[in-house]
Amino acid sequence: GAGVSQSPSNKVTEKGKDVELRCDPISGHTALYWYRQSLGQGLEFLIYFQGNSAPDKSGLPSDRFSAERTGGSVSTLTIQRTQQEDSAVYLCASSLNGGNQPQHFGDGTRLSIL
């Protein structure tokens, strides 16, 4: 398909485990974003990539969270030593080149920490 693809769609893991979430942006989109949607906090910005660089990581909640992007395409969000408060839906979006272009979202990864 032509949209943003995220995997897995659902992930259940035990507290303390590491998890990796994947995002495939729309082909040709240079800008990629991660957001988190939780019941108590709504939708929050996590990190912004332009190409393979992340000029804004200000939304990452702690040093247990990291993200990378390779080849100007696929991005991986990694959460180490997961905690119950990490339970949320993690959404990825991409846009043509950032700035005034609309952001297009994937269906998200629903993460549950037991």
Place this chain on the structure above:
Amino acid sequence: KQEVTQIPAALSVPEGENLVLNCSFTDSAIYNLQWFRQDPGKGLTSLLLIQSSQREQTSGRLNASLDKSSGRSTLYIAASQPGDSATYLCAVSDDYKLSFGAGTTVTVRA
């Protein structure tokens, strides 16, 4: 810090009625404002994007207005249908980062 508020939080209307959804934001220095639709268990679908220099955008039954100086946007949905039932989110952009409201959950009764 940008604060985005959406009123009402929920709305239930009979089919055929027009919908009016409100969004306000505290910092008028925005690049654009985007309206999204979210269905249960799904991601966000972009409905309309209004650049900061524009006053409104239209797409089919949807019309969104923007008054940047007063920090307000309104989404109008004409002749609502049961398929319009969803949560509608507005988001303002500071160049690349979106700040979201909590959304308005709409139910259109057949």
